[in-house]
C-alpha cells in the first residue's frame with residue numbers, strides 16, 4: 001500500500017520537520033488513518049500491532065492543537081506503567097521542543113511533593129499512572145484538570161482490565177474531575193475485548209480504526225517454541241543465551257518470567273554464568289527500576305529479565321530476542337511481550353519455553369494470533385551437558401535469596417497495597433505483617449538449626465577421632 005505524506009494529513013511544517021529529525025518521514029498506517037480524525041476534533045480508538053507508531057499517532061495531533069491554542073493543563077495521558085509514562089513524556093518533549101513544551105510525569109514511587117509542585121505550575125501535558133494521579137486529586141486543590149482538551153488512554157485495555165493491579169477505582173476518581181467536553185483517544189495493540197467499556201469513555205461516537213491483518217503479531221517476528229520438562233527449562237535458557245551471545249555481539253534479549261522472585265533468582269543465576277544481566281520487576285525501588293532500564297537501553301547490560309511490568313509499550317530498538325521463560329496465561333500478554341522485538345519494521349525472534357502443562361495455552365495463543373509457532377531447533381546433547389551445573393547454580397541462588405529479606409519485603413508490599421486499596425484494616429494488615437515476620441524468623445531459625453546440626457555432626461566426628469585408639473595411644477605416651 002502506498003503511504004501518504006504527513007503534509008497531506010494536515011500536519012504543520014514545524015512538526016513534519018521535527019519528525020524528520022527523528023527519522024520519521026512517512027506516516028505508518030495507524031498514523032495515516034487516525035491523525036486526520038483527531039485533527040478534525042473527533043474521539044478516536046486506534047488498534048494497531050505492537051511497534052507500529054501508535055504513540056506518534058496521538059502525540060503529533062495533540063502538539064499541533066496545542067501550538068494553535070497553548071495553555072496548561074491541555075492534555076492528560078494515562079498509562080499502566082511508570083516506565084511507559086517516562087517514555088511517552090520523552091516523545092512529547094522531543095517532538096514538542098520548538099513549542100517549549102512543559103510536561104509533568106506523575107507516577108508512583110517518586111517524590112509526591114515535587115510532583116504536586118510541578119502540577120501547580122500548569123504543565124501543558126501530564127503523563128500519569130492512574131494510582132498516583134488519583135492520589136493527587138484526592139489530596140490537593142492546587143491544580144485543575146477541568147480544562148483539559150485531550151484525554152489519552154495508552155494501553156487502554158490494560159487500564160480497564162481488573163488484573164493484579166486494578167485501575168478502575170482510580171479511573172473513576174480521575175474521570176470525575178475531567179470536563180465532559182474533551183477529545184478522548186484510546187490506543188492499544190489489543191483493544192477488541194474491552195471495546196464496549198472503552199466506547200463508554202469515548203462518548204462522542206469515536207472514530208474506530210483497526211489495522212486489517214489476518215495475524216495479530218508482525219510478519220517480521222519469527223515466533224518459536226521449545227517443548228521442555230519444567231526441570232530442564234533453565235538449562236535451555238542458559239544454552240539459548242550462550243548461543244545468542246556467541247553468535248551476535250550487538251543483540252539485546254528480554255526474558256519474561258512470571259514472578260518477581262523468579263525474576264530475581266534467574267538474574268542471580270545468569271550472573272553466575274557471567275551473562276551481563278539486569279532485572280526489572282515491581283518489588284524493586286522505583287529509582288532502581290529506572291536505572292536498570294536505562295542501563296539496558298544503553299546496552300551496558302545485554303539481558304533484561306522482567307515480569308509483565310515490562311510487557312507493554314517499551315520501545316527498545318536493539319531488542320532482537322524475546323524469551324518467554326513461562327508460557328503466558330493470556331494470549332494478550334503473549335502479544336505484548338513478543339512485541340518488545342521486531343518493532344518499526346525490524347526483524348526479531350521470540351522463543352517460548354513450553355512445558356507439557358502449557359500446551360493448551362499455546363493453542364489458545366495460536367488461535368488468537370492466527371499464526372502457528374514453529375519449533376526452535378536445539379542440540380539436546382548440549383543442553384544435557386549443562387543440566388546439572390545449571391540446576392545446582394539455581395538452587396544455590398535460591399538459598400542465597402532465602403537468606404535475604406526478599407520474602408518479607410514481598411509481604412510488606414502486599415500489606416501496603418491492601419491498605420491503599422482499603423481491602424485490609426490496619427489491624428489485619430498488622431497481623432499479616434506479624435505473620436510475615438514470624439515466618440521469616442522461622443525460616444532463619446530452620447537454617448540455624450540446619451547449621452547447628454552440621455556442626456554437631458562435625459563435633460561428633462572430631463570426638464570420635466579424639467577417642468579413637470590412635471589418639472588415645474598418642475596421649476598415653478605422655
Ligand SMILES: Nc1ncnc2c1ncn2[C@@H]1O[C@H](COP(=O)(O)OP(=O)(O)OP(=O)(O)O)[C@@H](O)[C@H]1O
Nearest residue numbers: 024026027028050051052053054055189313315344
Ligand atoms: N512514521 C514512522 N516511521 C518510522 N518510525 C516510526 C514512525 N512512527 C513511529 N516510529 C518509531 O517506531 C517505534 C515504535 O513506535 P511506538 O512505540 O509508538 O509503537 P506502538 O505502536 O505504541 O507499540 P506498542 O503497542 O508496543 O506500544 C518508535 O521507535 C518510533 O519512534
